[in-house]
Amino acid sequence: MDGMTKAEVDRIERSMIAHSDKPIRPRDAATLILLDRKGEEFLVLMGRRHANHAFMPGKFVFPGGRTDPADSRIPAASALHRDEEMKLLAGPGRTSATRARAIALSAIRETYEEAGLLIGRKGAFTTDSSDWQGFVEHGVQPCLDMLRFVARAITPPNRVRRFDTRFFSAWRDDVAVELPDGGPTNELEELVWLPLAKAREAEIPDITRMILDELENRLAHDPLLRPGGPVPFYRLVRNRFTREIL
Template identity: 70%
Template sequence: MDGMTRTEVDKAEAKDFALGKGPLRPRDAATLILLERRDGEVRVLMGRRHARHAFMPGKFVFPGGRTDPEDGRIPVAQDLHPDEQAKLTSAARIAPARARAIALSAVRETYEEAGLLIGRAASFQTRQAGWLGFAEHNVAPALDGLRYIARAITPPGRVRRFDTRFLAAWRDSVAVELPQGGPTGELEELAWLPLAEARQADIPAITGTVLGELEQRLTEDPLLRPGGPVPFYRMVRNRFVRELL
């Protein structure tokens, strides 16, 4: 999508986003790309959004959603790696607390949509509704395994706009996997797909772009070490551009 004009981006995303007058300021959001190595290849967890959803209906996506201000008040067993926190805060010029809330929202959404609790087995208490499952299953959320993969701001002219941070984690960061899936039921047909197969699924354009970035990064850094390069996609002077954070 790098270098595409706004008209070209609108056409490419017409099936993904409702076009029309929307908010001028994009809202913070986060999504989590869960990875595992199986049979010599890397697989990614994806799920299909229900057709009744107004936002990206029927598309295969990663678990994720809008950041809740309450997410920043959740205690963690382990905070973000310093290199990852620096990437999240410096380029966007946001406070560490806000970066932490964004990362935690990816963890919460992964529980709510996929039934996967990322953290450590430990006593955990909270009154926040979105985090009660962690308390019930004695899992303290942990952020040290998260890696910042990409950032993308929804172009203007959409009914909904998000400033999305794409984070990744390996499956061994998951402390508990609920067999019935997440409590919200927002995602169906959850599946671990090889990266090449995931790119051929019915996915939003930006998801395909991020998967391509992830494949390249894994080629150069199979372990996904902290502090790696982070591509940033946004509209500048009527053209969708890619920058490195």
């Protein structure tokens, strides 16, 4: 387990969120890192948040957001790979298989809402959930076997907003439909495919840069991103920002 001091983690989080005097329990959230190959180079999809957003305005980020309770009731054409599910169940807290599935589905939903990309396979899909009607309209069945769990990070205490974020990855080939005008929430005003090295140089939060470093290292050893790979987990433990492997 590696550690960083409280001062170091404060520096990482300072540009992201304001402080709060009240203890706030982190909320489950998910992010999807979409990858593409260009020869020997890996590209990653990032979007710039609108400047008027309260949370990380103007920063380049991956599509993502909070897990909604309704996500647990969405049918999927395929389940999480068992090795990926076991990684999601590992670590502190009491994440159930149902909750892990909902978190993974929220990464797919947020990618549609923010980037207009529908991850899954073409086929008839039905649900009453308003957040998933894009999949119904475009005939896309969300699939979980395409996802790889690549990192986890919990926002430190005493912050206005706290998230227990699971970072997933998928390939551009896993996109069944790409909407030309982007997603319905329009939260990301600029979507770009960047080489990993260029992505690290963009205006991104420090924790995002750390996740990109982790992902690049994993790809160097496993360019196919096979199931069950190591998952770095960042959190504050006894005033030290730690990194452990799930």
